[in-house]
Amino acid sequence: MSDLTSRTDVPTTSTGRRVPDKVGLEGLEESWSQRWAELGTYTFDRTRSREEIYSIDTPPPTVSGSLHVGHVFSYTHTDVVARYRRMRGAEVFYPMGWDDNGLPTERRVQNYYGVRCDPSLPYDPDFTPPHEGTDGKTIKASDQVPISRRNFVELCERLTVEDERQFEALWRRLGLSVDWSMTYQTISAEARAVAQQAFLRNLERGEAYQAEAPGLWDVTFQTAVAQAELEARDYPGAFHRVAFHGADGPVHIETTRPELLPACVALIAHPDDERYQHLFGTTVTTPLFGVEVPVLAHPAAEPDKGAGIAMCCTFGDLTDVQWWRELQLPTRSVVQRDGRLLRETPEWITSPEGRERFAALAGKTTFSAREAVVAGLRETGDLDGEPTPTQRKANFYEKGDKPLEIVTSRQWYIRNGGRDEELRTALLERGTELGFHPEFMRVRYANWVGGLNGDWLISRQRFFGVPFPVWYALDADGEPNYDEPLRPTEDQLPVDPSSDVPAGYTADQRGVPGGFIGDPDIMDTWATSSLTPQIAGGWRSDPDLFARVFPMDLRPQGQDIIRTWLFSTVVRAHLEHGSLPWSDAAISGWILDPDRKKMSKSKGNVVTPMGLLEEHGSDAVRYWAASARLGTDAAFEIGQMKIGRRLAIKVLNASKFVLSFGSADEEPSLDPALVTVPLDQAMLAGLAEVVEQATAALESYDHTRALELTETFFWTFCDDYVELVKDRAYGEGAGAASARAALSLALDVLLRLLAPVLPFATEEVWSWWREGSVHRAPWPTSEPLRAAAGDASFATVTAAGAALAALRKVKSEAKVTMRTEILAARLEVPAAQLASVEATVDDVRAAGRAVGTLEVVAADVEQAVAVDVELGESVKRGA
RNA sequence: GGGCGAUUGGCUCAGUGGUAGAGCGCCUCGUUCACACCGAGGAGGUCACUGGUUCGAACCCAGUAUCGCCCACCA
Secondary structure (H helix, E strand, O other): OHHHOOOOOOOOOOOOOOOOOOOOOOOHHHHHHHHHHHHOOOOOOOOOOHHHEEEEOOOOOEOOOOOOHHHHHHHHHHHHHHHHHHHOOOEEEOOEEEEOOOHHHHHHHHHHHOEEEOOOOOOOOOOOOOOOOOOOOOOOHHHOEEEOHHHHHHHHHHHHHHHHHHHHHHHHHHOOOOOOOOEEEOOOHHHHHHHHHHHHHHHHOOOEEEEEEEEEEEOOOOEEOOHHHEEEEEEEEEEEEEEEEEOOEEEEEEEOOHHHHHHEEEEEEOOOOHHHHHHOOOEEEOOOOOOEEEEEEOOOOOOOOOOOEEEEEOOOOHHHHHHHHHOOOOOOOOEOOOOEEOOOOOOOOOOHHHHHHHHHHOOOEHHHHHHHHHHHHHHHOOEOOOOEEEEEEEEEEOOOOOEOEEEEEEEEEEOOOOOOHHHHHHHHHHHHHOEEEOHHHHHHHHHHHHOOOOOEEOEEOOOOOOEOOOEEEEOOOOOEOOOOOEOOOHHHOOOOOOOOOOOOOOHHHEOOOOOEEEOOOEEOHHHHHOOHHHHHHOOOOOHHHHHHHOOEEEEEEEHHHHHHHHHHHHHHHHHHHOOOOEEEEEEEOOEEOOOOOEOOHHHOOOOOHHHHHHHHOHHHHHHHHHOOOOOOOEEOOHHHHHHHHHHHHHHHHHHHHHOOOOOOOOOOOOOHHHOOOHHHHHHHHHHHHHHHHHHHHHHOOOHHHHHHHHHHHHHHHHHHHHHHHHHHHHOOHHHHHHHHHHHHHHHHHHHHHHOOOOHHHHHHHHHHHOOOOHHHOOOOOOHHHHHHHOOOOOHHHHHHHHHHHHHHHHHHHOOOOOOOOEEEEEEEEEHHHHHHHHHOHHHHHHHHOEEEEEEEEEEOOOOOEEEEEEEOOOOOOOO
16 A cells, blocks of 8 residues: 555556546545545655755635635646656645634634623633524624633634535645645744744844834724735825914915814925915914914925825824924824714813814714814805815725724734835845745735835734734833833744733732733734744744745745735745745736636625536546646636646546557566657657756746646647557557557656646546556656657657548548548648658558558658549448 | 736637647538447638738737736825
8 A cells, every 4th residue: 555655756567557437537536535535645755855845835825715716726736846846856845724713713812702801801611602603694782792812813713613624625625735734823822832832033133123113004993904904995085274373364275184173283385385385384283173283384294285285193194294293283183093083072172162162072983073173164254165076095904995094093013014114125125035936926925015104013902813922011000011012932932922821920019010911813814824834834833844844945826925925935034044935926816707806705706616616527627726826817717727727638638548559468668669650759758848848947936837748748749649640559569569668658748748737637547557656756857768769850749640630631631530541542741751751650540540552752842732632432421 | 097818710728930720619521340428520710909020920029908816096
C-alpha cells in the first residue's frame, strides 16, 4: 500500500495493464479523493529543508460566508501551482485555514444560538445556549442571552466546525492537494496567541501605539474603521448657503452639513484669496448659536470650492481634522458615537438663545438635527436662498450603510508608513522585491502605500475577536494609566484581559481604584489575517517548522485585497522578520456573470460550487478555471466546462486505446531505443518542444499557456498521429514496436503534463498501467524525448497530418464514410513537405484507406490536396 | 481628476512588427472494430476609431471612444 506514497523519481517498470472495458469520469472524484486521503498522497514531509520545500500561504476562506464559484476558480489556480511544484520535486507545504474571525461569524453565532457577547461577564463552563440551529431566523437583540467572550468563542468554534466540514468536502471533491491534517482557524487559541504575541512585540519595539485622535467612525457598528475598509460612495446632499455674522456684515459659507454648525471652530480661506484678506484675523459669530470663531488662512482651502471660505467643524471631514491639527483649533465635537448629537448643551455655547437652540437639537440624529438647523436658519434669515441638491462622495465602512462620522477616540495603531517617510520607503521597496503575477498588479500596491494618510488602525470596539492582551493599572481615583499597559508574558498567551488577571493583581481588584481594568477592544480581523504565514507556519509553537517554510514562496489571493491582506501581511513580516512574507504573489481575477458584472449574490445568479462539480465533474470545472490567466477576469462559462469534460473523457478513451496495442500480457514499453520510425520520432520531437514550453510557462506562473500548449498537442496527437500509426501499431515487427513505444512514451508524458489541471482523469489512467500516483511522479523533461527523437522534426507529423486531411476531405466532400477506400489518387503537397510525406506515406495510406496507387508530387499549393481521386465503393449507412 | 486593464469571427479567448488563429456555436456529411460526453469537412473577421513611425502595424507611438477596476475628490 505504501507504494503510492513513495516518489517515483524514475519511471517504474510497468506491471502490465488493468484497463477497464468501459471508461468514464463518473465516480472518479469520490474514489480518488478517498484513496489520496488513505494513502497520504499529499502528506507534507516536514523533515525536508527550506530549499526543498515550496510553501503556500493559502487564503483562509470565511467559513460563515457562502461558497462561491469564485472560490473554486482561484483555489484551482493555486492547486495547479501546488501540483506542478510537487511534481517538480518540491515538498509542498499547502495547509488550509478557516477564517472564522470577525463580523460575519459574530452575527451568525448570535442568531444561531440566540446569544450576544458581553466581555464584562465571567466565563461559564457549563453554559448551554438557549437556541440551537434556528434555521436562519433572526433573534431580536433583546432576546439574546449575554455571555462571556470565552463562551462566545466556544460557540463560534462549535458552529464553524460544520461550515469547515462543508468547505473541506468541496475542496476534496475539487481535488485540492492539501494536507488535510494541517488546518488552522483564525479564532483558534493558537491564532489568538500568535496575533497577541506579534502585537506585544510591535508594542515593545514601538511599532504599535495608542493614540487619542479623531478618526473615522461607523455609527451603526459603533466602531472605528481603518482606511483600508473605506469605500467612497455617492451620497445625496445639498449645499446650504449660510450667513455668519461679521463686524462688517454677513460672511457667507456653503456647507452640506449645517447640523455641524454648533461644532464650528473657525472659518478658513486660502491665504491668497483676495476676497477674504480683510477678514483674516477678525472673528465672526455663528448663526443660531452665537459662538465667536476666528477667520483664518490655510492653503488647504480651495478658493473655487463652494464660497471659497469654509466652515471648519470638529469634525465634518478629514480636511477639518487637518485644519484642527495644524491651526491648533479647539475641539468642539457634537456628534456622539451613536450618531446622535450631544444630549447636553456644550459649555462653549454661552448665549441663552444659542443654548435654547441647541437644547432643541440635543439627542437628535444628524439627519433630524440637519432639518431642525435648516428650519432655524430660515427663521432667522441666515439661510441664503434654498439648499441646492448635489451628489457628493462620502466615506462609508464597506459593511455599513451610513456615512462615517469623525469622532475622537483612543485607538491602537501599528506603524505602516502612513506617517513615516522612512518606513513608507522601506515598504515600497518590499513591494518591488515581491514577484507579482501578473506584473501589472504591482502598481496597486505602490498606489496604496504611496497614498496612505495615517497609520494602521487595528482596534475595533466590537466584542468577538482577538482581544488586546493588555490591562491598565487604575490610580487612586480609578483613572487608568494608558501610558504603561500591563502586559502578559508570551508563554501566558492567549489571554483575555476581560477575564484573565494581570500579574501582581487579584480578580477582585478589577475595576476598583488602585486595581486594574482590561483593554476592552479587539483587534481588526486583518490584524490576525496579516499573520497567516506565522499562524500556518508555526512561528510561535513550532519554530522548527517555521524555519522550514518561512519566508513562504507563494501568496495566492484576489486583487481586491491587495491593499488589505497583502499589504498588511507585508507590514507584519517586515516589522517582525525584516523580510517579505513570501517571494511571489499570484493574483486571481473576478468571475463575471454573462452581463460582465462581478458575480454576486444580489444578482441572483449564484451557482453552488458543489452542484457545479457534480454536474460537470471536477476536472471539467478545474479546466474552466485553469483556462483563465492570473489577474484576468473570467466569464462564468458552462461551455468551457464542457470542453474540459470532453478533454478529460478523451484522455480516458485515448489512453485506453493506446494501452490496447500489443498482446494482453505484454507490458507497454517505454524504451526510447525502440522508436526508430521517422514519424514516431517526429511526434516525440514535437512533444519535447511542448514539455519545454509548458515548463517555462508554469515557471512564470502562466498555467493557461501551459495548458493550451499541452491541450493542442494532445488533440493533434489523437486526431492525426494516433490515426496515422494505429494500423502499424496493430502489426508486428520493428515498425509496430516503434509505434507502440512512441505511443506509450507520449502517453506517459502527456498524463503528467495534464495532471495538475485534470488530477482525476490522469490519476485514473495512471493507475491502469503505472505504479504510484501521477501526482508524485516527476514532472517530465524533454531530454529523453529528444534522445528518442534524434534530429526529427515535428513538421513531419504536420505534413503527414495534412496529407491525411487531404484524403479525408475528398471523402467528406463526396459524402462517403471515412472507411471508403481510395483506389487511386495523386497527392499534391508543398515542396517543403514532400520529403516528410514520402517518408510517412505508408502510414498516410493506411490511415486514409488508400489501397491503390498513391502518387505524391510537389506542387505549388499551400496545403496538401488530393486530386484525380478514384474512390472505391462507399460503405453506406446500415450496409 | 490620476492610474491600471480590456476592446480580434455570433460567444469565450489566444496571438505583441512580416500574407488573421483556436474552441464553442453554425452549415454539410459520416459512425456499431478507443471515444455520440464521437469523427471528418466547411462557412464566418476592413483585429473599437483617428493620426503617426515603418518597406511592412492587430502588434510600436500619440490621441479619441466604450467597458471594468483601483486611488483621489467630501466646504
